[in-house]
Amino acid sequence: MLFRQLFDKTSSTYSYLLASRRGAEALLIDPVFEQTERYLKLLEELDVKLMKVIDTHVHADHVSAMRWLRDSTRCITVMGEHSPVEIVSMRVRDGEQVTIEGLGLAAIYTPGHTDDSYSFLMDDRVFTGDTLLIRGTGRTDFQNGNSYDQYHSLFDRLLKLPDQTLVYPAHDYKGDTVSTIYEEKRFNPRLQVKNAEEYAAIMASLRLANPTMMDVAIPENLKAGIVLDAQRRVPVVDVPELLRTWPACDYQLVDIREEGERRRSGTIPGSIHAPYARFDQFCGKSGPLASMARHGRILLYCAVGERSTLAVEIAGEFGLDNVAHIPGGFKAWTNAGGAVETVE
Ligand SMILES: [Fe+2]
DSSP states (O other): OEEEEEEETTTTEEEEEEESSTTSEEEEESOBGGGHHHHHHHHHHTTOEEEEEEOSSOOSSSOBSHHHHHHHHOOEEEEETTOOOSOOSEEEOTTOEEEETTEEEEEEEOOSSSTTOEEEEETTEEEEETTEETTEEOOOSSTTOOHHHHHHIIIIIGGGSOTTOEEEESBOSSSOOOEEHHHHHHHOGGGOOSSHHHHHHHHHTOOOOOOTTHHHHHHHHHTOSOOTTGGGGSOBOOHHHHHHHTTOOSEEEEEOSOHHHHHHHOBOTTOEEOOGGGHHHHHSTTSHHHHHHHHSEEEEEOSSSHHHHHHHHHHHHTTOOSEEEOTTHHHHHHHTTOOOBOOO
């Protein structure tokens, strides 16, 4: 496995690059805007293809590189389902897996630092965001933070992991790089408490200054997605237009979400499946979409319209010009009362 712990000095942030091997798909956790060029260079040097970027929560102390990485590599942006970011390519729930070729990370909902904080467990290691730090924990005094929630996220979730689990946090201000669940249980001063009230009392006594970047970072990070207006930079067919003649439909509908998303929320009846991760293969000369596009119009959709915007662009590069997408994606469809078919 390729595993790189990358550091941003200004914000003391750790970002993590994961891939199963050279030449495989890669995933980045909590990337920092100022380091974008460095990530892109490293991806090239390691010969890996960035497929997903995860932000563990909306960061207040740095601007996330998520959107720039998406624009340069067309990767999938991933956050937990509680994220207040309006458009995220893919949202995961507690217990769901985020997968790339050869690797899987289980999402663990760990609110407290913020109400959208998630941790991600991969085999022997857990990426704890700002929930559990090395000999510390993330502050709980803004972004709907709550020290009681954090107590439960720590004691009922993260500290229940096996003792030897490696802890990789999103920040360290002292130069530590990695810890274990055992070490943190024993030596983390904030975890030497008897109950949630004691923990909340410690957190309430901290009185920390706001992060210097906060006023810039939070609004920037909240608007990281390809919003509806921007989704119109490629050909679109809006939901009301589709519903006007439904179930008659002039288009071949193509669902480009992942199998897990389709099983969780169903699909639009009559859709075929062409997952975004392998979308270029579907558009290639002998791919099924290439021959379909010669005979009729193709309408792509994903969860909220971000991946499908990028997919229309990919199709265009393959010379498929008969391709449009649904702005707002499956969410816009279901919000408008469109029919849904379950996926077994
Ligand atoms: Fe944070």
